[in-house]
Amino acid sequence: MTTNADNSLEQELLFAIIKERYGHLLTDEQLESVRTAIVGQREVLRPIREYRLTNDVEPFSNFRPFRGD
Amino acid sequence: MGNSFIFKPIRELAGLIASREVSPVGLTQDFLDRLEEYGPHYNALVTLTADRALATARQAESELVAGRNRGLLHGIPWGAKDLLATSGGIPTTWGAAPFKDQQFDYDATVINRLEAAGAPLAGKLAMIELAGGMGYIHPDASLTGPPRNPWDTGRWTGGSSSGSGAAVAAGLVPFAIGSETWGSILIPANNCGLSGLRPTYGRVSRYGAMALCWTLDKLGPLCLTADDCGIVLEAIAGPDPLDGSTHAEPFTYNPSFNPGRRYRIGVPSGTLDEAADAVKENFEAAVEVLRDVADVEEMEFPEFPYVEITSVILMVESASAFEDFLAEGGPRELSAPGWHGRSPYARPAVLATDYIKALRLRRVMARQVDEALARYDAVAAPTAMNTATSIDQEFRSRSMTSAGAGDLMGSIGNGCGLPSISVPSGFDGDGLPTGIQFMARAYDENACLAIAREYQARTEWHRRHPGDLSQ
Numbered sequence: 001m002t003t004n005a006d007n008s009l010e011q012e013l014l015f016a017i018i019k020e021r022y023g024h025l026l027t028d029e030q031l032e033s034v035r036t037a038i039v040g041q042r043e044v045l046r047p048i049r050e051y052r053l054t055n056d057v058e059p060f061s062n063f064r065p066f067r068g069d
Numbered sequence: 070m071g072n073s074f075i076f077k078p079i080r081e082l083a084g085l086i087a088s089r090e091v092s093p094v095g096l097t098q099d100f101l102d103r104l105e106e107y108g109p110h111y112n113a114l115v116t117l118t119a120d121r122a123l124a125t126a127r128q129a130e131s132e133l134v135a136g137r138n139r140g141l142l143h144g145i146p147w148g149a150k151d152l153l154a155t156s157g158g159i160p161t162t163w164g165a166a167p168f169k170d171q172q173f174d175y176d177a178t179v180i181n182r183l184e185a186a187g188a189p190l191a192g193k194l195a196m197i198e199l200a201g202g203m204g205y206i207h208p209d210a211s212l213t214g215p216p217r218n219p220w221d222t223g224r225w226t227g228g229s230s231s232g233s234g235a236a237v238a239a240g241l242v243p244f245a246i247g248s249e250t251w252g253s254i255l256i257p258a259n260n261c262g263l264s265g266l267r268p269t270y271g272r273v274s275r276y277g278a279m280a281l282c283w284t285l286d287k288l289g290p291l292c293l294t295a296d297d298c299g300i301v302l303e304a305i306a307g308p309d310p311l312d313g314s315t316h317a318e319p320f321t322y323n324p325s326f327n328p329g330r331r332y333r334i335g336v337p338s339g340t341l342d343e344a345a346d347a348v349k350e351n352f353e354a355a356v357e358v359l360r361d362v363a364d365v366e367e368m369e370f371p372e373f374p375y376v377e378i379t380s381v382i383l384m385v386e387s388a389s390a391f392e393d394f395l396a397e398g399g400p401r402e403l404s405a406p407g408w409h410g411r412s413p414y415a416r417p418a419v420l421a422t423d424y425i426k427a428l429r430l431r432r433v434m435a436r437q438v439d440e441a442l443a444r445y446d447a448v449a450a451p452t453a454m455n456t457a458t459s460i461d462q463e464f465r466s467r468s469m470t471s472a473g474a475g476d477l478m479g480s481i482g483n484g485c486g487l488p489s490i491s492v493p494s495g496f497d498g499d500g501l502p503t504g505i506q507f508m509a510r511a512y513d514e515n516a517c518l519a520i521a522r523e524y525q526a527r528t529e530w531h532r533r534h535p536g537d538l539s540q
Contacts, residue, residue, distance in 0.1 A: 037415030
């Protein structure tokens with residue numbers, strides 16, 4: 001179980017990654033917008049992370065091996 | 070143009086063409102003139118495709134002379150959201166300034182199929198830039214300016230299939246094709262007083278369409294009636310080797326579909342909680358109308374993080390689809406004035422395990438929702454909680470990527486890939502249309518179309534058009 005402090009650290013680390021990758025493209029104001037959005041994403045992710053799934057539940061996406069003619 | 074062909078449903082236009090009372094060339098030229106004259110007034114038009122349209126129309130006409138009629142769309146012009154690839158030097162702008170000169174050397178499957186049905190492509194229609202994929206909260210997020218609603222040009226059409234909505238509502242084309250990742254067909258249908266069908270995911274090939282989210286994107290029609298939607302869907306649906314997501318079975322529209330009993334319609338509990346007064350009143354009146362042919366009861370979807378699951382899928386897939394665009398600073402060239410806490414640059418911060426978890430939860434969600442829907446022919450709800458907002462108004466104060474953004478029907482319908490049709494249900498005190506949607510189980514388009522037809526057979530809302538346009 002993660003704590004609020006862990007969450008906060010995670011958001012800061014994720015923000016640092018984004019800043020490292022894209023910071024040169026963004027103004028300070030836009031970077032602040034990124035930080036706000038990352039905090040918003042934490043709220044979106046919370047119920048997803050909390051939901052327990054059994055090991056056998058696969059992603060709902062289709063992969064088919066390819067073989068050309 | 071005498072305007073005698075404006076706002077006529079497809080079946081009626083097809084009858085006029087079949088009886089030779091109107092020619093495909095004449096009809097196409099009339100709509101081209103109208104699109105050229107009024108399209109810019111609503112910021113609805115990107116490119117008029119007159120040469121291409123007239124070539125198709127001339128072919129249709131010569132076939133009629135030779136005794137060949139390809140069907141109900143033979144000679145009926147239409148418009149395409151400008152995210153569908155067109156060859157022949159016609160730009161495909163994706164509604165965004167950085168792509169305003171983009172050209173392809175092939176045509177989207179949907180365009181090929183409609184032209185194969187004899188329908189001339191009259192124009193490429195405006196849209197919210199990149200189908201709203203970079204996040205937008207103002208109607209002016211479009212290469213061609215804020216899309217104006219024909220019911221009140223001070224209001225917007227909804228997005229992102231904005232030009233498709235405006236052009237059909239203004240009688241500039243008999244029908245149009247839009248796309249929906251989350252709300253982009255149903256909301257313009259709601260705001261513009263149209264019938265708009267979001268097909269089952271995989272029902273219509275997306276080959277040649279701009280990809281925003283590979284597992285959410287759908288293409289579908291915006292039309293005057295539910296019957297029109299069925300006619301157009303049959304023409305564009307079906308398997309396509311160029312799009313691996315397409316369903317193997319072809320779709321046959323059944324305009325006589327009847328379950329052989331009264332319809333069963335569920336209404337999700339709490340669906341009116343956040344609705345504006347007019348939306349609520351019109352929805353309740355619509356339900357009363359439907360009781361003529363349907364048993365209507367309150368239902369509940371199981372508790373599940375629907376909004377969050379669909380949001381995560383949208384965030385990650387859109388970030389990947391536009392990875393290079395983001396890395397090159399492309400969003401700086403967009404029209405949207407700012408992101409206000411919904412920056413697309415935050416999306417790559419979603420971890421891969423979270424995305425995969427969302428895809429795993431989607432499997433559970435799809436089964437649970439299908440189980441809940443199995444008792445009904447369709448679930449009914451207001452298409453939107455309010456009518457069209459002002460053209461200069463922020464329309465969504467909360468980020469779609471914030472928890473609680475609240476679009477239950479949209480998150481379920483798009484997350485599970487379910488078909489839904491929105492039809493007009495009345496007007497508010499300002500004369501703006503409201504909508505009701507009917508969402509069905511996967512691949513049950515004929516069921517939701519049938520219910521929408523039954524509703525339209527008992528109401529006149531779909532026969533009303535913006536006052537100054539049919540004169």
